[in-house]
Amino acid sequence: MNTKNTYNLYDELDDFDLDEKGHARHPHRNPKKLPRSEQEFLHKQDDSASGFKFTYKAARFESWWLLDSLGGFYEHQWISDVLRRVKGGKEASVYQCRAGTAILVGGLAAAKVYRPRMLRNLKNDAAYREGRTDLDDEGRHIIRDGDLHAMRKRTAYGEELRHTSWIAHEFTSLQALHDAGADVPEAYAMQKNAILMGYVGDGVGCAPTLSEVSLDRAEASALFERVLRNLDILLANRRVHGDLSAYNILYWEGDITLIDFPQVVDVDGNRNAFKIFERDVARVCEYFSRQGVRADARKLARDLWQAHGYQTRQEVDVRLLDADDPKDRAAWQTQERVR
Ligand SMILES: Nc1ncnc2c1ncn2[C@@H]1O[C@H](COP(=O)(O)OP(=O)(O)OP(=O)(O)O)[C@@H](O)[C@H]1O
Ligand SMILES: [Mg+2]
Structure with a gap:
């Protein structure tokens, strides 16, 4: 399946209602009834689970979402496990992870995974985006005409770029501010849909606000x-x-x-x-x-x-x-x- 459609598919699947343990209460759609191409796509996600298995017992849709969003962190040994979901929200969920060898063996890290609807909920985004260059998933300014056009026209691809740009702004800000001595988590790595950063709290749960x-x-x-x-x-x-x-x-x-x-x-x-x-x-x-x-x-x-x-x-x-x-x-x- 075209990766451009991945977000839309996840967004549909994302309409599950999670209980406190992160299990879906009423998955609204049975994946068996999905069109063949989408089923194949999800099947592929299941296959990748053989490499990246985590302790956290995620519901099936959430599991796909985590594999897609955090798989890169696992491959690059930024994390070795996902231990628990410390906060689940409408726009982002934060997971406590065991840090991989690329960070700190035995330590903890926080993975913030954004939901596709995060962008849709930012109704007033123009007021924030003004004067801010959009960034790609490596934190570089987006300058290609085709990309800029897609974002202006709000095509599915353009929306995906915009989604990632918000995340890249969070990531690059955390890096810059941490380097400048601010009290912010250290940002370790980003993927197009997630940020990995320093974890605040202990093994039991994250720090209160x-x-x-x-x-x-x-x-x-x-x-x-x-x-x-x-x-x-x-x-x-x-x-x-x-x-x-x-x-x-x-x-x-x-x-x-x-x-x-x-x-x-x-x-x-x-x-x-x-x-x-x-x-x-x-x-x-x-x-x-x-x-x-x-x-x-x-x-x-x-x-x-x-x-x-x-x-x-x-x-x-x-x-x-x-x-x-x-x-x-x-x-x-x-x-x-x-x-
Ligand atoms: N680095 C961290 N270490 C520990 N816990 C964290 C960390 N970052 C976020 N959290 C937990 O996750 C929660 C949500 O994080 P954040 O405020 O970044 O996301 P959000 O977009 O506001 O999510 P939501 O809209 O769902 O509240 C925080 O209130 C906190 O409980
Ligand atoms: Mg918040």
């Missing part, structure tokens, strides 16, 4: 400073997280780790960058104010932004504004007046 944790005042204050330090490193690397909140910060043994970077925004090329940054800062401040740390989010965002010499007067995208918020309405009116 900050949103699940209550901090005492002193610790909250220290961790707030730590988040600000990370925001500063991001800005120095000309990036805005784009979806930062207590849900995307892990907490483990007193330390924090920022995760979930596919929508990372380019400071230079994106007119919405400051607006998105302000929202990130506001969400972080909301969490910390509940932990007893007060801060003026708008001022903080402006100060951090300006400390890097960036302009706050950028044009904003109307899709990011809240019509019920008087400040957003005023910002839009000002922008319209200077046009």
Whole structure:
């Protein structure tokens, strides 16, 4: 079967309902009834299972998905086993893996596997993609006319390229930010549908997110400073997280780790960058104010932004504004007046 159709097939099969152990409760379609070419394709996936067998008991569709998404990590000895699914979501699932000899024998690694629908759910993706070059599965800029055309026309192949570009942005951001000393997982490898990175947590389960944790005042204050330090490193690397909140910060043994970077925004090329940054800062401040740390989010965002010499007067995208918020309405009116 044409690999272009792989995503569509998986997406259909993906409509299973997983129980807590990752088993399908109601697979909506019986693979025996699939057209012959699709059956052959899935059969091939089953064959490859002979090389890559993992401890995690995945449902059948999930198993195919994992073999396709993580097979390359296994072949290159980045991982030797998939131990458990630590988080299953609508857009991505994260698996605890045993690291292979290419990383750290006996250690753990986290594999984030994206679902095809991740792209479809990003309704507002243009606001994030502005000013950002699309990347291929090796992190290189996509410059071929045919590829650019396919992406513009949103053909199946173009959609696959766009899907991989989001993942490549997460991967390259993790690499750059880790090198710059930010508290993010180390990124080891990527495939067109998955990222392998440092695992935060222990053998039993992954670290909780900050949103699940209550901090005492002193610790909250220290961790707030730590988040600000990370925001500063991001800005120095000309990036805005784009979806930062207590849900995307892990907490483990007193330390924090920022995760979930596919929508990372380019400071230079994106007119919405400051607006998105302000929202990130506001969400972080909301969490910390509940932990007893007060801060003026708008001022903080402006100060951090300006400390890097960036302009706050950028044009904003109307899709990011809240019509019920008087400040957003005023910002839009000002922008319209200077046009
Ligand atoms: N490096 C990691 N180590 C340990 N656990 C992780 C790691 N990365 C992610 N996780 C776990 O997986 C969850 C989802 O990860 P992430 O936020 O990157 O994906 P997501 O796109 O937000 O997924 P969803 O939309 O399904 O929540 C995290 O909240 C955390 O529980
Ligand atoms: Mg997340």
